[in-house]
Amino acid sequence: MEKRGLHVSKVTALDHLKRLIQEKAIKWGADLVGFADISRFTRYHIDHRPPNKAKTTIVLALWIEDPILDLWLHPPSWKVQGKPDRAFEDEVLRGVSLRLSLLLEREGYWANPAEYEPGLYLKEAGVLAGLGVIGKNNLLITKAYGPRIRLRALNTDALLEPDLIHQGLNYCHNCRKCIDACPANALDGGAYNKEACRSYCEDHLKKVSEYSVLWCMACSTVCPIGKSSHSQLGDE
Numbered sequence: 001m002e003k004r005g006l007h008v009s010k011v012t013a014l015d016h017l018k019r020l021i022q023e024k025a026i027k028w029g030a031d032l033v034g035f036a037d038i039s040r041f042t043r044y045h046i047d048h049r050p051p052n053k054a055k056t057t058i059v060l061a062l063w064i065e066d067p068i069l070d071l072w073l074h075p076p077s078w079k080v081q082g083k084p085d086r087a088f089e090d091e092v093l094r095g096v097s098l099r100l101s102l103l104l105e106r107e108g109y110w111a112n113p114a115e116y117e118p119g120l121y122l123k124e125a126g127v128l129a130g131l132g133v134i135g136k137n138n139l140l141i142t143k144a145y146g147p148r149i150r151l152r153a154l155n156t157d158a159l160l161e162p163d164l165i166h167q168g169l170n171y172c173h174n175c176r177k178c179i180d181a182c183p184a185n186a187l188d189g190g191a192y193n194k195e196a197c198r199s200y201c202e203d204h205l206k207k208v209s210e211y212s213v214l215w216c217m218a219c220s221t222v223c224p225i226g227k228s229s230h231s232q233l234g235d236e
């Protein structure tokens with residue numbers, strides 16, 4: 001029997017591998033895992049697609065259960081370098097993506113964590129991997145955690161069954177809580193003003209220690225979808 005051009009025993013092995021990846025990703029620290037066929041990325045510039053050898057992009061999400069998980073470490077030079085330094089939750093997801101890559105390699109496949117710059121558009125990759133949809137706050141909204149997540153991806157040449165894209169799903173409807181909550185008016189008019197957002201955020205960093213800060217999270221904190229930060233289990 002053939003399925004997507006693969007013999008059935010190979011399909012069974014790949015189904016098993018997908019389940020193993022889901023199980024290990026959660027065990028190692030991710031909260032959501034999604035799978036996208038790389039043909040879903042053809043609409044993007046080549047710099048923002050998975051490499052040619054990849055067949056599947058795996059997208060990982062980590063719930064920001066407490067805002068402290070979104071802590072950024074900024075050495076004194078971060079503005080000169082033109083970009084912030086490391087965020088704590090990204091280090092967690094980087095570790096998970098590296099361990100999953102090693103797992104895939106042990107199973108005989110090529111795998112690598114996705115590059116950041118240039119690299120995949122992670123929110124869009126989350127949509128393509130079935131994790132959620134983009135909301136009015138320009139963030140990926142997931143059913144379980146709303147926009148209070150951080151994302152990371154890895155690519156592999158294992159042809160894993162893609163997850164369904166949530167076509168037509170809309171969490172926002174008439175809600176405009178994020179638009180009203182934005183102190184920079186960066187979400188007004190139905191489009192995300194990246195410059196206004198970034199400028200406000202950089203001018204209003206919440207200092208936690210000498211080199212660690214929290215960025216503005218107003219548009220994700222206020223979103224009513226999914227578990228909020230600081231929430232108890234069962235209040236979804």
Ligand code: SF4
Nearest residue numbers: 135136172175178223
């Ligand atoms: S706050 Fe409301 S409008 Fe904004 S992303 Fe969440 S559901 Fe959509």
Ligand code: SF4
Nearest residue numbers: 182184197216218219
């Ligand atoms: S992060 Fe803050 S400034 Fe940027 S869009 Fe969200 S609420 Fe507005």
